[in-house]
Amino acid sequence: MARDSVQAMADPSGARPKSTAAGRRGRRADLAWLAPVAAAYALVQLLLAVPGTGLGWDETVYVSQVSRQAPAAFFSAPRARGITYLVAPVAALTPSPTALRVFLALLSAAALLLCLWVWRRLLPAPVLALAGGLFAGLWVTLLYGSQAMPNLWVAFGALLAVGCFLRTARDHRDRLAPAGLTAAVALAALMRPMDAAWLVLALACAAIAVPARRRPLMLAALAAGAVLGGMEWVVEAELRYGGLLTRLHRAGEIQGGLGWNPAFADQLRALDGRTLCRPCDGPWSRPVTGLWWLALPPLIAGGLITAHRAGRLRVILVPTAVGLSLAAPYLLLIGYAAPRFLLPAYALLSLPVAVFLARLVMAARARSRALTALCLAAVGFHLAVQLAITAAAAERSRATRTAFTQIAAELRRQGIRPPCVISGSEGVRAAFSAGCASRQVHGGHDGSITAEELVALARTRPVAVLVQGERPPPWARGWRPHPLPDLPGAPGYRAYLSPSARPAGR
Numbered sequence: 001m002a003r004d005s006v007q008a009m010a011d012p013s014g015a016r017p018k019s020t021a022a023g024r025r026g027r028r029a030d031l032a033w034l035a036p037v038a039a040a041y042a043l044v045q046l047l048l049a050v051p052g053t054g055l056g057w058d059e060t061v062y063v064s065q066v067s068r069q070a071p072a073a074f075f076s077a078p079r080a081r082g083i084t085y086l087v088a089p090v091a092a093l094t095p096s097p098t099a100l101r102v103f104l105a106l107l108s109a110a111a112l113l114l115c116l117w118v119w120r121r122l123l124p125a126p127v128l129a130l131a132g133g134l135f136a137g138l139w140v141t142l143l144y145g146s147q148a149m150p151n152l153w154v155a156f157g158a159l160l161a162v163g164c165f166l167r168t169a170r171d172h173r174d175r176l177a178p179a180g181l182t183a184a185v186a187l188a189a190l191m192r193p194m195d196a197a198w199l200v201l202a203l204a205c206a207a208i209a210v211p212a213r214r215r216p217l218m219l220a221a222l223a224a225g226a227v228l229g230g231m232e233w234v235v236e237a238e239l240r241y242g243g244l245l246t247r248l249h250r251a252g253e254i255q256g257g258l259g260w261n262p263a264f265a266d267q268l269r270a271l272d273g274r275t276l277c278r279p280c281d282g283p284w285s286r287p288v289t290g291l292w293w294l295a296l297p298p299l300i301a302g303g304l305i306t307a308h309r310a311g312r313l314r315v316i317l318v319p320t321a322v323g324l325s326l327a328a329p330y331l332l333l334i335g336y337a338a339p340r341f342l343l344p345a346y347a348l349l350s351l352p353v354a355v356f357l358a359r360l361v362m363a364a365r366a367r368s369r370a371l372t373a374l375c376l377a378a379v380g381f382h383l384a385v386q387l388a389i390t391a392a393a394a395e396r397s398r399a400t401r402t403a404f405t406q407i408a409a410e411l412r413r414q415g416i417r418p419p420c421v422i423s424g425s426e427g428v429r430a431a432f433s434a435g436c437a438s439r440q441v442h443g444g445h446d447g448s449i450t451a452e453e454l455v456a457l458a459r460t461r462p463v464a465v466l467v468q469g470e471r472p473p474p475w476a477r478g479w480r481p482h483p484l485p486d487l488p489g490a491p492g493y494r495a496y497l498s499p500s501a502r503p504a505g506r
Helices: 002-010 020-049 057-064 082-091 097-121 125-136 139-144 151-170 176-191 193-209 215-240 244-254 264-270 287-309 313-332 339-367 369-413 427-434 451-457
Strands: 421-424 447-449 463-468 480-483 493-497
Touching: 020 097, 020 125, 020 139, 020 369, 057 082, 057 427, 082 097, 082 151, 082 176, 097 125, 097 151, 125 139, 125 339, 139 151, 139 339, 139 369, 151 176, 151 193, 151 215, 151 313, 151 339, 176 193, 176 215, 193 215, 193 313, 215 244, 264 287, 264 313, 264 339, 287 313, 287 339, 287 369, 313 339, 339 369, 369 427, 369 493, 421 427, 421 451, 427 463, 447 451
Parallel strands: 421 463
Antiparallel strands: 463 493, 480 493
16 A cells, blocks of 8 residues: 555546445545544644633634623624634633634644545545645644634635535536535635635636536536625625625725735745734744745646646646635735735645645655655754744743733722723733623724713723823823733733722722
């Protein structure tokens, strides 16, 4: 079996066994390649990214919609509720971030295995294992696998959708593939409707090259998935945001407006572990973290050439084109960077990269053991860098969780106890930790209350406004100031407490 596996890596065409017994042996052999990748992905998350980490700002918004710990935070126009539905079974039962992290780590590993399994009829399992390892080994994939954020689930949806699309185009007897295509597109649309729009557009264009007799089924599957997944977002736009066009306009405003904003340099700088680079004007202090990103174009080109020579160009060209389509808006139209935005592109582009690296390793093995060792050492170095970034990001999250626990305790001592309201800088996470509602005054992205309404609330319940190194808003200048524990990298926070907030013992 080892010799067959090596040959499969050298030849991405990978014919499938046809007899029933051979098919069972083939499935077991494929599982032997793919399952360890998913298991390793789960294990690294559980060891590095899960223990002691707290919820990020966006995570808090999503989780608060179903958690009993605090009232739901304001849900702004660009957000979709898919990730909230995904975490609801755990978040509604326990406030423990660790329980939620473990659940998502295991679920994301299972999703990775499912996506790779769908592709096993298109590419050899060793190539898929390599692609899965490369994608799962990125720090951004490791970090967000256990986080309540939608981007990784869009990546799984895109990888699954493209695999089902190609299987539908290749074999009309594959009855599960059209249903899988619909489900995958629905998943992406439920998580991030705008990303799903780019996915559907790219696959609809690819359908032009599909035999005419299969094209209607594939287009119908794409349309059904988009409708099923995007319906909730559209209905909510009509009910809560003044209509679909109004919601789209507001979403564009919150994202800084869409226009010609090349963000290649911003994305490159963000690869050193920054989850958000807005503005992204800092120095590129650790270039080693972006070497793999600079190597992507030649590796992708090598994968396309290798696939063409093996007579399997379409199998690699479609995920490459769709991956580039999903990356385009974040590289060209948005003037800031967040590495998680490109997760769907990385998932798909890992396939041509794996095809080329498999061929490269086999060519090196045939010529020189030293050359083979050099190739493997380069991949090992890349993975070591990614693990180090993951560990550092997780450590920052642990420190932030500790700080917010201290802030919540201090606010409770000062009289901010439910039912209560917290506003201002970092009000969302502080409110969730303290069991309060978070409300931001109109004028920003998350404006959900007027200053007059917040002052009126302060007459009946405790209200705190958090500021960092600046004066409080005019309507809170008569409130009692109180220093708060520092957040990592953000000292100088103060809370201005309404008269209705009475310290313990008074």
